[in-house]
Amino acid sequence: MKPVLAFVASLFLAGPALAAADIQTVETPMGFTAWLVEEPSIPFTSLEIRFEGGTSLDAPGKRGATNLMVGLLEEGAGEYDARGFAEARDALAASFRYDSGPDTVSVSAKFLTENRDEAVALLRESLVDPRFGEDAVERVRAQVLSGIRSDLKDPDAIANAEFDRMVFGDHPYGSQPDGTVESVTALTRDDLVAAHRAALARDRVYIAAAGDISPEELSALIDRLLGDLPATGAPLPEDVDVATQAGTTVVPFDTPQSVALFGHKGLKRDDPDFFAAYVMNTILGGGGFEARLMKEVREKRGLTYGVYSYLMPMDHAELYLGRVASANDRIGEAISVIRDEWARMASEGVTDAELAQAKTYLTGAYPLRFDGNGPIARILVGMQMDGLTPDYVVTRNAEVEAVTAEDVRRVAKRLLQPDALRFVVVGQPEGLEDVPG
Amino acid sequence: MKTLAAACAALALAALPALADEQEPVTTFTLDNGMDVVVIEDHRAPVVVQMVWYRAGSADETPGRSGVAHFLEHLLFKGTDTLAPGEFSKVVAENGGNDNAFTSYDQTAYFQRIAADRLGLMMKMEADRMVNLRLDEEDILTERDVIIEERNMRVENDPAALMREQLGAALYLNHRYGVPVIGWRDEMETLDLDAAYDFYHRFYAPNNAILIVAGDVTPDEVEALAEEHYGPLPANPEVGAPRARPQEPQQLAERRLTFRDPRVAQPYVMRRYLAPERDPGDQREAAALTLLSEILGGGQTSVLNRDLQFDSKAALYTGAFYDGTSYDDSSFGLVAVPAPGVTLPELETALDKTLAAFIDEGVDPDQLERIKFQLRADQIYERDDVQSLARRYGSALTSGLTVEDVQAWPDILQSVTGEEIVAAARKVFDRKQSVTGYLMPEETQDAPKEVTQ
Incomplete structure (x- = not known):
């Protein structure tokens, strides 16, 4: 093990994108803060913007308003109609992506150095002055409705919706961000204007950039881009507690392979045991072929193509979730193996060898994430949203290294609750009873 | 060992000075x-x-x-x-x-x-x-x-x-x-x-x-x-010859199919035409088809999007797809998702009208210039992602192309004319070499009426 650890340390120090000193903090005259990694060797910039709140800000009875609003940002703004906007963007070879999730509205942009000012001016129109023209609203609304109807016949989407409903009830997390056919059909232009005003505000924005741009240039760019947004947006939703009971909810759906989601309460991102839990999950169900769930369910028994678990700390609730899919006559066995592994980890923790292996993987893989302007900007904006400081890129691996087998045992006992582990199965599973939870 | 750096198109250099020094830092040997x-x-x-x-x-x-x-x-x-x-x-x-x-x-x-x-x-x-x-x-x-x-x-x-x-x-x-x-x-x-x-x-x-x-x-x-x-591994004389696979005969009859499944929430129509692929030293037609797929289906400024989503509002989504990196004959695909109240035969008819009108009217030069500029910019963006560059080489070299073909490809794309694109469309859009599929729910409220072209 020793040589491997030594190698990891040297790799870590060698990673140029990883030095905290390379992350510059830019304070703009208007009061925005942005993180920047300057990388002038390729003449373009990646810019990542996040607005806290996201689809959970939908007003009562207006489910789907934020999602539809975000889908319309590029469908006409300022002097441009939808096609005019797309033509202008394409003529600059710029890329703008707008997305929404339960906690965030995200904007991802990349643009060439040679026409940066024009690209940013165009992006600004979409964020500050979207048109929400009638033609565009109806066109995008029809697309959203088609997506909602498709989700009603998609096993994964059905499982997600049922799990969210069961766990979160009336909280915004309990319903689907796209809304329902009824709620989206009823949305008016005023609802979209209100959703825009609520979600895209200066008091909730996080910014990171990487690429061919100086701090001075970035500072001026941000003030131009975001300075005309409203100062404050809508209040953020309340926190919600997660309570589940062991058992299986079966949603009958005529398809050959059952999809199962499973989980219970998780951990907050700032929990002192978060790293121990993260290491534990890597060993239990963290995607790779080395994880116990993958070994037991796929490698040994051939019951699935993929099984994994993950910590999901959201802004207002914490989940620990997983997914597996198996043929209808085998899903019962897959679930039973997962339950056993859940209980085994809760009672036994991990071996020293497993712990060492997980740590070398996690610490070695971390620097590999910083492999381009786009990924770097995304990591930096995520760190800000998690309340981290720039030196986290230096301290993070040390925090992983510091986790002991005892830490993992403690957190496994606290986090893993076999008597709360809930499965939602969509399909025609054989031998599984629906147990109301 | 020879070093081959990709040269840029003279056209690109003239139009975009910032791209003058873009070279893929690529070396090859055997x-x-x-x-x-x-x-x-x-x-x-x-x-x-x-x-x-x-x-x-x-x-x-x-x-x-x-x-x-x-x-x-x-x-x-x-x-x-x-x-x-x-x-x-x-x-x-x-x-x-x-x-x-x-x-x-x-x-x-x-x-x-x-x-x-x-x-x-x-x-x-x-x-x-x-x-x-x-x-x-x-x-x-x-x-x-x-x-x-x-x-x-x-x-x-x-x-x-x-x-x-x-x-x-x-x-x-x-x-x-x-x-x-x-x-x-x-x-x-x-x-x-x-x-x-x-x-x-x-x-x-x-x-x-x-x-x-x-x-x-x-x-x-x-x-x-x-x-x-790798050096010590012996070559296997049994492998490595040009791949001889059964080829397509002359296709003489259009094929049509309807697939019904109760799990379908959103019907659509998809058509695929047999289409030529990139061949070593002969990539112009494939380049024209690559640009054709962008012109017809590449996002909101595309022809299908304009005609079927913005103007007639017959479709919720449209798309065109073509991948010329293929050892044998590839295909050119079209897809259209109907708006509520529009049947698949109605949408298919509208799609064919749009294709016919495009072939009549030719390529919008502004649209072609935007697409070419984006392709040049992609060479910059791609340098941020060497894995994608590596995949491009791997895919081409296992599809019968050479390093020289890979490096000539961007220039060829830049030099393709609107006339060549229309000529490629005219040749490929031959229904005798195509299949058209309807994806439909089990219920019959959207049953296809027979359509005679």
């Missing part, structure tokens, strides 16, 4: 045993990607054994003479790396992303499993269950995927491109040790493989490591 090597340098982070691509995919399978190329890809993660089952990925993970693999019609590729100073270890293991695979019956049975669950996930649980399989099978009358990469379910269930070993011994050899290393390495380092690890 080992004595016939293994081709491509090195793509990117020294911004101490990371490297190793890819080994085999000129062997599902279209090279023996009839009756569909899915064996992909099955073997899974089995390469089992043991060798010196590595226990699962040890390959375990060693990669212990060194902080990620590994994976994929199979397609014309190629199978294995790759690892890892710290640059671990490259030798990766080569040692990859060279080992190229020739020393050891499988037993138990590996076979368990992993066969896994690929069947993979098929369940990707295909059986998704009616649109089932429909696309039927469409592909109808498009190709004779070529193996009509058989799904993952395999037909009944044939997958019979795959055994013999089938896997047979494919392995026919195709896995250094002279049928391409090594691509991208990242923080120099060509000299890669050459030394490759000589050390």
Whole structure:
């Protein structure tokens, strides 16, 4: 093990994108803060913007308003109609992506150095002055409705919706961000204007950039881009507690392979045991072929193509979730193996060898994430949203290294609750009873 | 060793000075045993990607054994003479790396992303499993269950995927491109040790493989490591000849199919035409078709989007797709999702009207210039992602193209004219060489009326 650890340390120090000193903090005259990694060797910039709140800000009875609003940002703004906007963007070879999730509205942009000012001016129109023209609203609304109807016949989407409903009830997390056919059909232009005003505000924005741009240039760019947004947006939703009971909810759906989601309460991102839990999950169900769930369910028994678990700390609730899919006559066995592994980890923790292996993987893989302007900007904006400081890129691996087998045992006992582990199965599973939870 | 740097189009240089010094830092050489090597340098982070691509995919399978190329890809993660089952990925993970693999019609590729100073270890293991695979019956049975669950996930649980399989099978009358990469379910269930070993011994050899290393390495380092690890493997004279597969006969009759499934929420119409692929030294028509797919279906400024989504509002979504990187004849595809109240025959008629009008009216020069500028910019953006560049080389070199073809491609795209694009469209949009599929729910409220063209 020793040589491997030594190698990891040297790799870590060698990673140029990883030095905290390379992350510059830019304070703009208007009061925005942005993180920047300057990388002038390729003449373009990646810019990542996040607005806290996201689809959970939908007003009562207006489910789907934020999602539809975000889908319309590029469908006409300022002097441009939808096609005019797309033509202008394409003529600059710029890329703008707008997305929404339960906690965030995200904007991802990349643009060439040679026409940066024009690209940013165009992006600004979409964020500050979207048109929400009638033609565009109806066109995008029809697309959203088609997506909602498709989700009603998609096993994964059905499982997600049922799990969210069961766990979160009336909280915004309990319903689907796209809304329902009824709620989206009823949305008016005023609802979209209100959703825009609520979600895209200066008091909730996080910014990171990487690429061919100086701090001075970035500072001026941000003030131009975001300075005309409203100062404050809508209040953020309340926190919600997660309570589940062991058992299986079966949603009958005529398809050959059952999809199962499973989980219970998780951990907050700032929990002192978060790293121990993260290491534990890597060993239990963290995607790779080395994880116990993958070994037991796929490698040994051939019951699935993929099984994994993950910590999901959201802004207002914490989940620990997983997914597996198996043929209808085998899903019962897959679930039973997962339950056993859940209980085994809760009672036994991990071996020293497993712990060492997980740590070398996690610490070695971390620097590999910083492999381009786009990924770097995304990591930096995520760190800000998690309340981290720039030196986290230096301290993070040390925090992983510091986790002991005892830490993992403690957190496994606290986090893993076999008597709360809930499965939602969509399909025609054989031998599984629906147990109301 | 020769160094080949991609030159940029004179056109591009004139139009866009900032692109004048863009060169792909690419070096190629060939080992004595016939293994081709491509090195793509990117020294911004101490990371490297190793890819080994085999000129062997599902279209090279023996009839009756569909899915064996992909099955073997899974089995390469089992043991060798010196590595226990699962040890390959375990060693990669212990060194902080990620590994994976994929199979397609014309190629199978294995790759690892890892710290640059671990490259030798990766080569040692990859060279080992190229020739020393050891499988037993138990590996076979368990992993066969896994690929069947993979098929369940990707295909059986998704009616649109089932429909696309039927469409592909109808498009190709004779070529193996009509058989799904993952395999037909009944044939997958019979795959055994013999089938896997047979494919392995026919195709896995250094002279049928391409090594691509991208990242923080120099060509000299890669050459030394490759000589050390891959160099000693003997060439297999039985492999590496040009691939002779059954070709398409002249296609004389349009094919049409309707796939119904109660799980379909959103019907759509999809059409695929047989289309030429990029050939060595002869890529102009494929370049024209590549631009055609952008012009017709590339986002909101495209022709289909304008006519069918904005103007007539007959469609919720439209798209066009073409991938010219293919060993044998490729295909050109169109898809349209109807707006509520529009039937699939109505939408198909509108789609055909748009295609006919496009061929009459020709290419909008402003749109073509925007697309060409975006393609030039993509060469800048791609330098931020050497993995994508590596995949482009791997895919082309396993599809019968040369490094020179890959490097000439951007210039050819820039030089294609609107007239060439219309000529390519006129030739390819021949219904006799096409299949049209309707994806529909079980209920019959949207039943197709017969449409006579």
